[in-house]
Amino acid sequence: MPRIIIFEDNDKLRESLAYLLKTQPEYEMVGEYNNCKEAATITRVYKPDVVLMDIDMPGDSGINGVRYVKENRPQTSVIMYTVFEDDEKLFQCLCAGANGYLLKQTPPQKLFDGIQEVIAGGAPMSPVIARKVLNSFQHGKSNKYFLTPREIEVLHLLIKGYSAKMIAANLDISFDTARAHLKNIYQKLHVNSGKEAIGKALGEHIV
Amino acid sequence: MPRIIIFEDNDKLRESLAYLLKTQPEYEMVGEYNNCKEAATITRVYKPDVVLMDIDMPGDSGINGVRYVKENRPQTSVIMYTVFEDDEKLFQCLCAGANGYLLKQTPPQKLFDGIQEVIAGGAPMSPVIARKVLNSFQHGKSNKYFLTPREIEVLHLLIKGYSAKMIAANLDISFDTARAHLKNIYQKLHVNSGKEAIGKALGEHIV
DNA sequence: TTCGGTATCACTCAAATGAGTGAGTACCCG
DNA sequence: CGGGTACTCACTCATTTGAGTGATACCGAA
Structure with a gap:
């Protein structure tokens, strides 16, 4: 019983x-x-x-x-x-x-x-x-941090482990522009490194 | 209808x-x-x-x-x-x-x-x-890469966005030891950066 | 038209990181 | 006892990264 x-x-x-x-x-x-x-x-x-x-x-x-x-x-x-x-x-x-x-x-x-x-x-x-x-298995994308479309692209590549240089090459933009996007993303997510950003993005189902 | x-x-x-x-x-x-x-x-x-x-x-x-x-x-x-x-x-x-x-x-x-x-x-x-x-929300821990217990600890902190310095402080080991663990983890996961390691670990439910 | 937001790029600088090398200690197992 | 594994630590070096600052260009809304 x-x-x-x-x-x-x-x-x-x-x-x-x-x-x-x-x-x-x-x-x-x-x-x-x-x-x-x-x-x-x-x-x-x-x-x-x-x-x-x-x-x-x-x-x-x-x-x-x-x-x-x-x-x-x-x-x-x-x-x-x-x-x-x-x-x-x-x-x-x-x-x-x-x-x-x-x-x-x-x-x-x-x-x-x-x-x-x-x-x-x-x-x-x-x-x-x-x-x-x-x-939860598909959409995610709450985007409560108001990332721009370009920033979301960059974040996706970051999560794939890409370096700033690789992101720049992949999106066909300059190295410094890629870094600028990254900096903006970190600000919006309230983090200070790519590693934290990845953790937060995956953990909170942002992407 | x-x-x-x-x-x-x-x-x-x-x-x-x-x-x-x-x-x-x-x-x-x-x-x-x-x-x-x-x-x-x-x-x-x-x-x-x-x-x-x-x-x-x-x-x-x-x-x-x-x-x-x-x-x-x-x-x-x-x-x-x-x-x-x-x-x-x-x-x-x-x-x-x-x-x-x-x-x-x-x-x-x-x-x-x-x-x-x-x-x-x-x-x-x-x-x-x-x-x-x-x-699927919990299980994880396949550990198919044969990480040692200590390395799993380090990986957990890495995923939380910790820097090598923070990991060292958290585990009460030296900065260089923390970096040594990180290097070994990267080798075992076949990656070349902390970002990639995080992506792989979260993506493959290693931890 | 001006203003705000987005996207682009450049430069500097200190700090962090990845990679290589070497080495000592401790412990378990055969 | 010896060998293997895990864990520890130190040093170097080139590269990457985060942070700050500033600038230009486009576009759409006020």
């Missing part, structure tokens, strides 16, 4: 979730907590099969919660359960090893389906989340 | 799929093709809402098919429908803009659900696919 643990700071929501799950004879509720400070220990002791994890909790956020659980018991499936659609947090959770991502607007039946799905080795995601996840 | 087009080279499968969809009064089958060479034109002319696309087709593969469709009509949702679980092809499809990825073992009812889901703005994925997609 799948063992389930809930981390959720909203008392009302947590209790009603726990109540709902307890009414399902096919699950075993082995714990519910209003914070994830002790998630590591709890995970080691109770060995849950599925963890429902809220993101926005006082103290350690659920993003750390995922880490605590996964580091101590990788085979436990963690489903994020949150109101937020925040892109940054979403990707942090995924990188921390979350196995699913359901929005709190998810009706109880879909929640049960999701639990079944992670147990079966799947990855339940609310439709809007799934779409964002797939989108 | 959602307009649907199928690209699938297996005649029997394509025809039975088309037949199945035609029996559903809520969809309108506007075309079925055994290749995607003309996918661009077909898309512009018939303006489908949903495209079912096989990957493994003679001539242009379905990966190009996705591109043809998406370049000509981004609002058309493309669902990949294939027997393959090949990771490389999977990610190529996603990067090309696919909106869903269902395995051919998917029962018809789930297929209809998937079509509904893309139309609603979601991203239908077979469980095993969804899991792979999420895993």
Whole structure:
């Protein structure tokens, strides 16, 4: 019987979730907590099969919660359960090893389906989340730093590891012009080197 | 009424799929093709809402098919429908803009659900696919270049944009030692600069 | 027409980087 | 014990880079 643990700071929501799950004879509720400070220990002791994890909790956020659980018991499936659609947090959770991502607007039946799905080795995601996840593989291009088209070209080459000289040759402009573009890019990204620019660009899905 | 087009080279499968969809009064089958060479034109002319696309087709593969469709009509949702679980092809499809990825073992009812889901703005994925997609955000660490633990530490700092001097300070080693590690990393990765190393490391999910 | 933004190019200078060479220590494994 | 690997450090040298400053040209909006 799948063992389930809930981390959720909203008392009302947590209790009603726990109540709902307890009414399902096919699950075993082995714990519910209003914070994830002790998630590591709890995970080691109770060995849950599925963890429902809220993101926005006082103290350690659920993003750390995922880490605590996964580091101590990788085979436990963690489903994020949150109101937020925040892109940054979403990707942090995924990188921390979350196995699913359901929005709190998810009706109880879909929640049960999701639990079944992670147990079966799947990855339940609310439709809007799934779409964002797939989108992250292609578009990106938030360009929140207002790079000009030319600067984006230069940044692409920079990311490919090109030196200023190679960029100049590739775009058929002078060495100093290439360097001028680079300097402007660094200013806009608030960094002081090409290496930082590459890290920021790839990390924040700018290109 | 959602307009649907199928690209699938297996005649029997394509025809039975088309037949199945035609029996559903809520969809309108506007075309079925055994290749995607003309996918661009077909898309512009018939303006489908949903495209079912096989990957493994003679001539242009379905990966190009996705591109043809998406370049000509981004609002058309493309669902990949294939027997393959090949990771490389999977990610190529996603990067090309696919909106869903269902395995051919998917029962018809789930297929209809998937079509509904893309139309609603979601991203239908077979469980095993969804899991792979999420895993791709964390797994990494193939270390096929045989970096030593220390070198991996250095590489991590390099990716964060640290200079040799900062790396030395952070690891409490001398400036020249930090540079020595960097030189060894560049050798192992077959690159000649920190920028290239960052690009390769992030691009190949080494770290 | 003036102003702002983009793109282009040049010059300087201190600092960082990549490449080469050499070498000492520590540890594990056979 | 010996050999291999990892980690450490130092020195040199040419090249690249980041930062500062300034200048010209084009274009579109005010």
